[in-house]
Amino acid sequence: MTEEILDASGRAKRRAQRIAFFTFTFMSFFVIAILLVILSFIIIRGIPAISWEFLTEMPKDGMTKGGIFPAIIGTLCLVAGSMLFAFPVGVMSAIYINEYAKSSWVKRFIQMMTNNLAGIPSIVFGLFGMALFVNRFGFGDSILAGSLTLGLLALPVVIRTTEEALKSVDDSFRIASIALGASKWQTTSLVVLPIAFPNIITGLILSIGRVSGETAPILFTVAAYFLPKLPSGIFDQVMALPYHLYVISTSGTDLKASREMAYGTALVLIVIVLIVNLLANWLRKYFGNKVKLH
Amino acid sequence: MNTSFKKFKETLIEGLLMISGTVTSLTVLLIVFFLFSEGIGVFSESPVEAGYSIALNKANTVTALSAEQVKNIYDKKITNWQDAGGKNEAIIAFRMDDIDTYYTEDELGSSFEHLPEKINELIEKNPGIIAFVSDKYKAKEFNGKIITVKNINPKSFLGGEQWFPTAEPAAQLGALPLILGTLWVSFCAIILALPLGLATAIYMAEIANDKVRNVMKPVIELLAGIPSVVYGFFGLVVIVPLIQDVFNLPVGETALSGSIILGIMALPTIITISEDALRTTPKAMKEASLALGATNWQTIYKVIIPYSVSGISAAAILGIGRAVGETMAVLMVTGNASVIPHTILEPVRTIPATIAAELGEAPQGGMHFKALFALGCILFIITLIINLSVEFISAKRK
Amino acid sequence: MNTKITFLTLILASAVFSSCKNEGAKTEETTTAVSITMKGSDTVLPLAQKEAEDFMKANAGSTITVTGGGTGVGISALQDGTTDIAMASRDLKATEKLKLQEAGKDIQSATIAYDALAVVVNPANKVQKLTREQIEGIFTGSIANWKEVGGADEKIIVYSRESSSGTYEFFKEHVMDKKNYASTILSLPATGAIVQSVGQTKGAIAYVGLAYLDVSIKALEVSYDQGKVFVAPSVAAAKDGSYPVSRPLFYFYNKSSEAKVKSFVDYALSDAGQAVVAAIGYVPVK
Numbered sequence: 001m002t003e004e005i006l007d008a009s010g011r012a013k014r015r016a017q018r019i020a021f022f023t024f025t026f027m028s029f030f031v032i033a034i035l036l037v038i039l040s041f042i043i044i045r046g047i048p049a050i051s052w053e054f055l056t057e058m059p060k061d062g063m064t065k066g067g068i069f070p071a072i073i074g075t076l077c078l079v080a081g082s083m084l085f086a087f088p089v090g091v092m093s094a095i096y097i098n099e100y101a102k103s104s105w106v107k108r109f110i111q112m113m114t115n116n117l118a119g120i121p122s123i124v125f126g127l128f129g130m131a132l133f134v135n136r137f138g139f140g141d142s143i144l145a146g147s148l149t150l151g152l153l154a155l156p157v158v159i160r161t162t163e164e165a166l167k168s169v170d171d172s173f174r175i176a177s178i179a180l181g182a183s184k185w186q187t188t189s190l191v192v193l194p195i196a197f198p199n200i201i202t203g204l205i206l207s208i209g210r211v212s213g214e215t216a217p218i219l220f221t222v223a224a225y226f227l228p229k230l231p232s233g234i235f236d237q238v239m240a241l242p243y244h245l246y247v248i249s250t251s252g253t254d255l256k257a258s259r260e261m262a263y264g265t266a267l268v269l270i271v272i273v274l275i276v277n278l279l280a281n282w283l284r285k286y287f288g289n290k291v292k293l294h
Numbered sequence: 295m296n297t298s299f300k301k302f303k304e305t306l307i308e309g310l311l312m313i314s315g316t317v318t319s320l321t322v323l324l325i326v327f328f329l330f331s332e333g334i335g336v337f338s339e340s341p342v343e344a345g346y347s348i349a350l351n352k353a354n355t356v357t358a359l360s361a362e363q364v365k366n367i368y369d370k371k372i373t374n375w376q377d378a379g380g381k382n383e384a385i386i387a388f389r390m391d392d393i394d395t396y397y398t399e400d401e402l403g404s405s406f407e408h409l410p411e412k413i414n415e416l417i418e419k420n421p422g423i424i425a426f427v428s429d430k431y432k433a434k435e436f437n438g439k440i441i442t443v444k445n446i447n448p449k450s451f452l453g454g455e456q457w458f459p460t461a462e463p464a465a466q467l468g469a470l471p472l473i474l475g476t477l478w479v480s481f482c483a484i485i486l487a488l489p490l491g492l493a494t495a496i497y498m499a500e501i502a503n504d505k506v507r508n509v510m511k512p513v514i515e516l517l518a519g520i521p522s523v524v525y526g527f528f529g530l531v532v533i534v535p536l537i538q539d540v541f542n543l544p545v546g547e548t549a550l551s552g553s554i555i556l557g558i559m560a561l562p563t564i565i566t567i568s569e570d571a572l573r574t575t576p577k578a579m580k581e582a583s584l585a586l587g588a589t590n591w592q593t594i595y596k597v598i599i600p601y602s603v604s605g606i607s608a609a610a611i612l613g614i615g616r617a618v619g620e621t622m623a624v625l626m627v628t629g630n631a632s633v634i635p636h637t638i639l640e641p642v643r644t645i646p647a648t649i650a651a652e653l654g655e656a657p658q659g660g661m662h663f664k665a666l667f668a669l670g671c672i673l674f675i676i677t678l679i680i681n682l683s684v685e686f687i688s689a690k691r692k
Numbered sequence: 693m694n695t696k697i698t699f700l701t702l703i704l705a706s707a708v709f710s711s712c713k714n715e716g717a718k719t720e721e722t723t724t725a726v727s728i729t730m731k732g733s734d735t736v737l738p739l740a741q742k743e744a745e746d747f748m749k750a751n752a753g754s755t756i757t758v759t760g761g762g763t764g765v766g767i768s769a770l771q772d773g774t775t776d777i778a779m780a781s782r783d784l785k786a787t788e789k790l791k792l793q794e795a796g797k798d799i800q801s802a803t804i805a806y807d808a809l810a811v812v813v814n815p816a817n818k819v820q821k822l823t824r825e826q827i828e829g830i831f832t833g834s835i836a837n838w839k840e841v842g843g844a845d846e847k848i849i850v851y852s853r854e855s856s857s858g859t860y861e862f863f864k865e866h867v868m869d870k871k872n873y874a875s876t877i878l879s880l881p882a883t884g885a886i887v888q889s890v891g892q893t894k895g896a897i898a899y900v901g902l903a904y905l906d907v908s909i910k911a912l913e914v915s916y917d918q919g920k921v922f923v924a925p926s927v928a929a930a931k932d933g934s935y936p937v938s939r940p941l942f943y944f945y946n947k948s949s950e951a952k953v954k955s956f957v958d959y960a961l962s963d964a965g966q967a968v969v970a971a972i973g974y975v976p977v978k
Contacts, residue, residue: 017591021501027493028502031565032510034558035517038528062742062972092314100311112685113319119612119681120325120674121619122522123646127653127670131328135658140774141731141759152321159318183300185307206519213521216621216650220765226741226758228748237729237757242523246622247760249527251734251882256906266524273519281512345790369832369871389870460855461872471875530885535892544849544895547878626885629878630854641878651854651881655762657788 039270046267049260055268058228063248064257068265073230074238075212075272078222081147081234082154082211087204089151090158097159098166099188118156122216125153130220144234146222153217154207161203165196198287202280209276213269215242241269325674333668336451339661341464342443348463349417349425349438356380360444361464362456367424368463375422388416388425389463406431414438426463451668457632457643459652459662467665471632473672475642478635479549479628480617483556484564488610490557491564495609498565499572500594518562526626529555534627541639547629549642555623560613567612571605572598608687615680619673621646645673725753728956732759732766732779733858734882735807735901736941739972740779746968747959756956763858770944771795776953778944781807781858798947804960806975808902808930808938809863810911812887814894819843821913821922827867830897833874838895850877851886851898859883862939863899899937902927903973930975938975 053067060066093110101107129149139145169192177187193200215223223243231238249262341361342348348364350356356379359367366372368387375383393402393409396416402408410433417425417438425438443464446454454468494514498507533554538546575598583593599606629641630651649666656662730740737760744756759775766778767788772795784792784799792799811827813819819842822830829835830848839845852873853860860879864870880886883900890896891908902925905911913922916936929935943960945953959965966976 013589013592017589020591020594024493024497024501027490028497028510031490031494031517031561032513034561035513038520038525038558041528041532042524060745062738062745089314089317092311093317096311096315100308101315110315110319113322115685116678116681117318117322119615119619119677120322121621121646121677123619123621123649124325124329124670124674124677127649127667128325128328130653131332131667132324135772136328138772140772141769155318155321183304185304209519213519213523215521215523216646219650220653220761223759224757225737225760226744227755228745229755229757237759242521242622245527246523246626247882249530250626250880250885251737251760256908262527266527269521269524273521274516277512277516277519281515343785365872456875458855458872458875460861462870530888538892544847545878545889545893547880547889625881630880631876631878633876643879651879653765654760655764655854655857657764657785658768659791 042263042266042270045263046270049264050267054264059226059261062257063226064261068239068241068244068261068268070228070230071239071241071244071265072268074224074227075241077143077231077238078146078150078218078240079208079212081143082150083204083208085148085151086154086158086207090155091162091200093155094159094162094166095188095193098163099184099192114156114159117152118160122153122214125149125217126220128152129217134221140235141220141222141224141237142235143222143231143238146218146238146240147234149217149221150211150214153214154211157207157210158203161206162196162200165199165203166192168199169195198283202284205276205280205283209273209280212272212276213242215240215246218243241265241272245269329667329670329674332664333671336467336661336664336668337446337448339664340443340445341467341661343462344660345429346463347427347429347432347440348443349427349436349440351417351421351423352437352439353421354380354383354439356441357439358442358444360450361446361466362454364424364443364464365456365458365461365466368426383422386420386423388423390426390428390431410434451665452672455634457648459656459665465661465665467661469645469669469672471634472643472645472648472669474634475549475628475632476618476644476646476673476676478638479552479556479624479642479644480614482549482553482638483560483617484610484614486553487557487560487564487613491561491609491613492568492606494561494565495568495572496594496599499569500590500598514562514565517558518566522559522620523622523626525555525559526623529623529627543639545629545641547627547641548639549628549635550638552624552628552642552644553638555627556617556620559620559623560616563616564609564613567609568602568606571602571609574605575601604687604690608684611680611684611687615677615684618676618680619646621650625650645669649673725751725755726952726955727755728777728953729757729775730759730766730777730779730943731761731769731775732777733763733781733941734760735781735857735859736779736804738903739805739941739969739974742968742972743956743960743965746964747956750959751955767792767944770799770946771797773946776945776949777956780942780944781939782861783940783942784944799944800947800950802943802945802957802961803940803977804943804957804965805941805969805977806930806938807859807941808925808927808935808975809859809867809899810902810905810925810937811867811897811899811914812890812905812909812911813897814890815908815910816894817843817910819912821915823915823919824867825918827914828869828871831863831868831873831877832871833876846895849893849896850874851889851893851896852877852879853883853886853899854879854881859899859901863937866937866939867899901973902930902975905973927970927973927975941974 056069057067058069097107097110129145133139133145133148173191174187177191218240222237223240224237225247227237227239245265248258363378367385372378373385375381375385397412410431413427413431414433414437417423446467451467451469453470455470456466456468457471458466498510529551533551534546537551579597580593583597624644625647630643630647631641632643635642649669653666740758744758748754763780763782769775770778771792826841831850836848838848883904886898886900887904887909890898911925913924915922923929923935925935930938943957966978969976
């Protein structure tokens with residue numbers, strides 16, 4: 001390259017490249033900067049609000065003081081409930097698509113429907129959850145109705161990641177297992193699933209992140225404005241972090257008094273997302289190295 | 295025995311798996327069923343609240359009015375029957391509560407027992423009257439002419455420019471401002487996000503070294519993971535005042551504020567998918583271009599981008615899809631005025647924000663409630679079109 | 693594998709734990725402690741929330757769930773029997789009355805407070821007072837600039853609550869002579885957000901409950917007699933009726949659950965409850 005004759009056109013070409021590459025680099029770092037601005041804004045404003053009391057106490061004085069404990073527990077309940085539904089169904093569905101479905105037409109159809117489900121806006125899930133679970137099935141506003149609605153929302157995420165995980169398992173494992181006389185289910189459960197397991201768990205963790213931050217689906221299916229009590233069953237309502245942030249940042253008779261609570265709640269939500277993402281990445285890396293060793 | 299049991303178990307498991315496999319399809323079908331069965335109901339519902347009627351004097355030649363005409367009459371924008379297809383006669387708009395301006399309490403009776411006949415009398419006496427009366431207080435021998443207010447039809451629902459779902463006596467359900475508002479905000483969001491997203495994708499796929507990439511990838515995933523209500527909150531306390539100051543606007547809650555937030559939210563989708571698309575360019579093509587003396591940059595924009603253009607458009611479309619359905623962030627920053635948008639610096643109202651804000655207050659099973667489900671149908675159809683076109687584009691690529 | 697097992701055990705444990713607790717709660721109900729759910733109007737929410745908080749403090753073991761959503765949601769929940777008390781910022785509509793009758797509900801109501809609506813502008817606005825007719829013109833869109841009502845040459849930005857809220861309808865009925873709002877108004881989902889926006893926006897006007905007044909916004913004096921007498925909104929003026937724009941706030945409940953909710957409704961109407969009403973910024977009924 002150094003011996004290249006730097007004629008006029010060559011110089012122009014390289015200058016164009018330098019400008020273009022500089023622009024791209026600049027824009028990429030701009031994208032990263034956006035994230036950093038949002039994160040640091042929430043963190044800097046939110047940290048003063050965080051204390052042990054904030055995390056473990058009930059809201060007080062018209063939700064301008066006290067803590068957000070019931071909202072944290074509520075969100076945990078909803079996450080657990082939705083995953084209890086979405087994880088087994090999603091994994092089984094992906095196993096069916098990847099390991100069992102014989103005709104490619106069926107496979108394509110299910111995949112297409114899954115993609116469609118993934119594209120449906122979250123507010124439509126809210127409408128649907130209200131019409132089916134709350135009204136038709138008569139669950140009322142409850143953890144059950146909210147969890148099922150969120151579970152349906154998370155289903156495509158679980159299916160897709162599980163499918164990817166199963167696909168990445170080399171066919172030689174399956175062939176070897178079948179050749180040794182194992183049945184299809186034995187092959188799937190004893191050979192394929194253990195290898196794919198780390199990636200499946202990564203998908204699970206990512207969908208937990210998604211579910212814990214959704215507001216629109218729980219608006220009309222479970223979320224309570226004020227309920228300073230922990231749920232005692234699946235037909236109870238709960239407070240939830242995202243909805244709590246929404247109400248204390250837009251309603252209430254004194255917004256300024258609850259602003260600090262709002263920053264704190266936003267920070268807790270962000271931290272959950274951060275943990276979920278870091279955990280997923282760490283798992284991916286950890287098991288990624290391990291699987292390669294085999 | 296053992297083998298037959300084993301076989302049974304295998305079939306059972308396969309059956310179970312198959313059932314799970316149908317859950318997503320079933321859910322999509324159920325969503326379609328529930329949305330549409332509730333939503334279609336809006337077209338068979340009278341815009342006049344159940345239990346009420348609109349009556350005219352018998353001599354009036356008008357036999358039917360549209361919901362819009364009724365609203366304009368009661369808003370005193372139409373004041374003569376000539377403008378509603380009748381004779382030259384001033385309109386007297388009457389509601390039940392106005393009764394005390396015509397009759398004293400004594401005349402009506404202590405428990406309003408004379409109310410029905412007095413209403414009857416009033417309608418009979420005034421040729422220009424239009425009366426919005428409760429069926430409960432309609433006399434047995436009613437002397438007025440009950441007119442029908444035309445039901446809303448799909449054309450007026452989709453093309454109507456007025457969204458007044460709680461207007462009395464007749465609700466106005468024109469979804470056009472909401473549809474256009476949704477598309478407008480989403481479209482502007484993509485205009486803002488596409489250059490940034492594409493540049494980042496190119497940077498990550500072609501320019502950055504592995505070390506930088508390994509840092510950037512999780513950071514962008516993180517951007518995708520931040521809950522929409524946090525974006526909304528950020529928009530509310532930072533972007534809205536900023537827009538107001540920078541453009542010196544009377545209001546900060548504008549389509550632009552919404553587009554900026556939605557653009558940021560659509561970035562991860564655009565980046566991930568277009569980066570994948572850029573990476574599928576065969577190495578041979580790249581190397582051929584470089585061997586011919588093209589610079590890296592020339593290779594990128596003359597070979598790699600044209601090759602992956604369908605993937606990039608899929609990314610853009612999916613980004614729009616993400617923006618169209620976003621609810622909470624938009625609800626918090628766009629101002630929600632139901633007008634047809636003309637510039638990006640005006641407030642707009644989107645379909646998801648309308649559903650989230652109004653569903654709680656609408657009496658369940660009523661027309662307004664059904665209209666919100668009908669809006670859900672529109673949203674569903676928009677996202678379905680988006681998904682299908684992405685399927686189409688990626689199928690073509692294969 | 694460990695993560696999965698821990699995860700599942702956790703869920704199982706919590707499920708078992710919660711079912712036990714549920715039994716406990718049920719037996720408790722028969723004694724003094726009550727468990728009440730309330731749902732409905734966002735206007736009533738801050739009041740109900742504070743009342744519930746204080747009530748629970750005074751009656752250990754009682755639980756009160758307060759859920760928003762709006763008057764419509766509250767009333768249909770009352771009809772379905774999924775809530776004990778519906779909070780409302782408007783009276784029942786004819787269709788709702790019919791439906792409740794069909795569902796065999798005998799509905800009782802208690803007026804727990806009054807809410808006076810103040811017309812507010814940005815503090816920088818030099819306009820101090822408006823007549824009802826001017827307000828009507830502004831909200832219906834026929835007056836679009838502040839100079840038409842004696843202010844600076846500036847576009848009027850109208851903020852309003854969502855079209856389905858009780859506040860929206862009340863304002864329309866009592867201030868705007870039942871005419872419809874202009875479609876260019878900005879509607880925000882909650883009053884708190886409106887207060888914030890009016891505080892930030894120079895040309896803004898909006899209506900908010902007295903409870904929401906603070907230094908970031910300025911309440912206007914309003915005249916209901918074509919400009920002869922202007923009255924500033926205050927709890928006292930609303931109480932003696934000289935400030936005309938005020939409305940009742942209700943708790944609706946089913947006769948059959950009266951025994952259950954009585955202690956709370958009584959509390960809301962008691963001196964202590966009415967003190968909360970005043971503290972939040974609404975107008976006490978007594």
